Amino acid sequence: MRKLLIIDDEPIIQEGLKHVIPWSEYGYEICDVGTNGRDGLHKIRLHQPDIVMLDIRMPGLSGIDIVSQLKKENFKTKFIILTAYSSFSYAKKLMGLGIEHYLLKPVVETELIEVLEKIDQERIEEQRLQEQLASYNQLHEERTLRALLEGKREHFSDSLLKKLIGKELQFVRIYGDLQQRTDQWLMERVAENDQHIKWIRKDSFDHLLFIQKDSSFAKRFITKLRKRVRENSGQGIVLMVADPVDHPEKLSTAYRQIKELMHLHFCFSEREILHYQQFTTVPEVVKKPDEEDSRKKLYHYIEFGDQQNIKKIVADLEDYYRASRFSKDRIKVEIFEWCVSLLDLIQKNYPDVDPIDKDIWANEINHQPHLQAIMQWIVKELLFISESIHGEYPTKGHIVDKVKEYIHFYYSEDINLKYVADLFHYNSAYLGKLFKKETGEYFNVYLHQVRINKAKELLVLDKYKVNEVSRLVGYSNADYFYKNFKQYEGMSPKEYQMNQRKEINS
Structure with a gap:
């Protein structure tokens, strides 16, 4: 029900207006009655009624005084002025205040109903115009926001720029399917926070522009959004977060960062939130495998x-x-x-x-x-x-040849007979005997020989120290390497290295 307030200094008029028509049938309830101008102004401010019926001439404040004051305070109340005088001068003043509805006392029921119907039509038309204006403003705002992202100054809206200047702005892309329930939830949250969040649809993606109240506002919001998506769909989304900027014209930089994050997401798909600042440092150099x-x-x-x-x-x-x-x-x-x-x-x-x-x-x-x-x-x-x-x-070529090939390829790693036997689906004891029979050497002896021969090749080179060679040919224990090398070559690795280098330099 809409609220109606009556203001008149004559009790008989007050009572008459209360019962002149069945107000509830026309969608109104009488919320209060003002007994003079000052009392009426106070009650209008208190109740904020939809319609006020007030006498134009009252002690203290006149109806025109009340209307003038409320217009200054931007009240949207509709007024029906009551007067006992049919005067052009009053009508002129009322029209100057934007008041078009006034009735002569005593109020006639049919005339009052006609005025109420006109007021209802005015409300419908005002609502329609407000919706059109809101739609226009939204489209104009979206156009400006897109222009800011693209750096197109000719499409900027000065009014929106003024609202954004001096605020911390953070641009976020939503990558993934929001689902209908989440989409509705997000729409409602953005509407509730329309001074701090703008929803922008661009490049077939949904984006959020946070006009921050504080530095944690966006963080809290996107955390809730991720939780909501998981609850509604059981799936995740990826949120790509540009660095905050301190001026609306820098949003084009944020937009470029989002585009870069789209490329980076290809390689970092396991992350649900990608912050551009995580990638601002020079990446660690990783050498491409030969x-x-x-x-x-x-x-x-x-x-x-x-x-x-x-x-x-x-x-x-x-x-x-x-x-x-x-x-x-x-x-x-x-x-x-x-x-x-x-x-x-x-x-x-x-x-x-x-x-x-x-x-x-x-x-x-x-x-x-x-x-x-x-x-x-x-x-x-x-x-x-x-x-x-x-x-x-499993045994392409002779199995012993395959084992030898494996040793020559894997000598630098921690391998043993059991591992190789399992690899080729053989019993380790049987494979060990077969290997000894075919090569004349036990598996471990053959492995040491291969390692020592490779070590000899590396020791001749200037770029390797003895301890490095030990590791490169598969010995984690340098002392064990020294012992085996001396056993097979009759001298220590260092002695061998020095002798070989002398021969090369002589």
Whole structure:
């Protein structure tokens, strides 16, 4: 029900107005009665009624005085002026105040109803105009915000700029599906905080511009948003947060940062919040794995069914691309080329393995959503190829030859007979006897010989110290390396190094 306030200094008029029509049937209730101008002004301020019916001539303050004062205070109340005089001078003053409704005393029921109907129509029209104005202002505001993001000064709204100047502004992109329930929740929260949050739709993404009350406002809000999304859909979203800026014209910088974060998200998909400031430092330099060396190693890991090292080689490549900050298109192309060279090597040496369709590889790599998904898919496929090779050709060539090949390839790592036997699906005792019979040496002796021979090659080089050589050929204990070297060569590694260098320099 709308509120109606009556102001008249004559009790009989007050009572008459209360009962002139059944007010409730027209959607009104009488909230109070003012007995004079000052009392009426006080009660208008107290009740803030929708309509005030007031006498134009009263002691203290006249109806015109009351209307003039309330107009200054921006009251939106509608007024029906009551007068016993049909005077042009009064009408002129009323029209000057924007008052169009007045009735002569005594009030006639039909005339009052007609005025109420006019007032209702005015309200409908005002509401329509307000909605149109709000819609226009919203569109104009959105246009200005987009212009700020794009740095197009000719489309700036001075009024909005004034509201933003002097405030800390933070721009956030929502990456992911909000779902309808979350979308409604977000719309309501933004409406409740319209002075501090603006919702911007741009580049097919939803964005939030925080006009901060304090530095933690945006942080608290996006934390609630993430929680709401998980509750409604069970899925997560990614929030990309630009650095705060202190002037609206710097929002174009924030927008550029968001674009950069979109590229970075390809390599950091596990993060639910990406802050640009996390990536402002120069990234740690990660050397790209040597393609020829890593391809050769990976080929052998696949051949030998070494799942752990297959995953490690791919993980090293992933680390390199995470640090590189290349565009996702460049990363996908380089990874595919790397895979092609590996696949060619596999098919060259194992032509009978199921053909590898490179078009499928290209399509899968291209359509993976992020770097981690690409690498997981590659590992899965390489393990499948490894199982095919290892299952179909567990002893391609003589098994002892395969073990020797494995030793020459893995001498620098912590390997032993049991591990190698398990790798090739042999009983370790049987494989040990077979190896001794075929080579004349026990597995461990053969391994030491390979390591010592490799150590001799490295000791001749100027760039390695003896302790470094020990580690590079697979000895974690330097004393053990010294002992074995002297046993096989009759001198210490240092003595051997000095003798060899003398011969080279003589």
